[in-house]
């Protein structure tokens with residue numbers, strides 16, 4: 001089993017804190033889910049933006065009720081953290097995509113250049129990061145965005161909307177894990193990656209990206225997203241049975257699909273999308 005190694009968040013936080021003003025940060029040895037813990041703290045009156053990192057999650061959650069395994073055999077193999085902050089964007093559409101894009105860009109910028117076969121961090125709508133290279137693509141990470149409105153303790157009105165952005169990134173292979181398709185991990189790129197390095201790489205740009213999203217929404221990110229879009233031009237099948245050709249995302253973050261009966265957009269968080277093998 002990969003042993004979860006306790007690492008000093010304090011040391012890393014000394015360099016991050018000045019660039020994340022107003023945030024407090026905490027490293028938890030074990031928690032059910034960093035997203036759930038953020039929500040509990042907000043309910044209990046948390047007032048300042050928060051970064052929670054967990055070495056182990058016993059009930060890590062993904063989209064559509066999936067789980068993010070980071071205990072048992074998977075303990076210590078991934079970086080799991082959540083950011084909680086108040087936000088008031090004009091529209092929330094595309095937020096998960098903006099988060100994935102920020103994380104992917106930050107990681108890609110750190111990858112060693114490997115010529116034309118350089119691995120690419122790609123985005124699978126709406127919330128997965130994939131590692132593409134040498135003819136294969138594997139899931140590298142996932143994003144879980146949740147929102148909640150809280151009244152400040154004692155206040156009668158004027159609820160503040162908070163967002164909790166959870167990020168799970170595979171850092172090392174999961175020993176003994178039995179996957180039909182093993183996930184990708186940062187060690188596939190370079191064994192020097194570890195959880196603190198990954199956190200230090202992605203978290204501050206992510207806060208900047210969230211602030212930019214609050215001001216400007218997803219529209220200014222469409223072209224950058226397109227450059228990382230893992231589905232564009234590929235046949236896809238949706239969990240509701242529809243099929244078509246993925247053809248990019250719109251200014252509202254919806255996935256555009258050209259189906260046999262014409263084009264349609266998917267914005268529903270309830271639908272999952274699977275690429276189909278291309279027809280030869």
Ligand SMILES: O=C(O)CCCC[C@@H]1SC[C@@H]2NC(=O)N[C@@H]21
Nearest residue numbers: 033060061062063142143166168
């Ligand atoms: O793949 C997915 O559907 C999203 C996975 C998101 C996992 C992260 S790990 C940190 C945060 N806490 C959770 O319970 N989930 C997110």
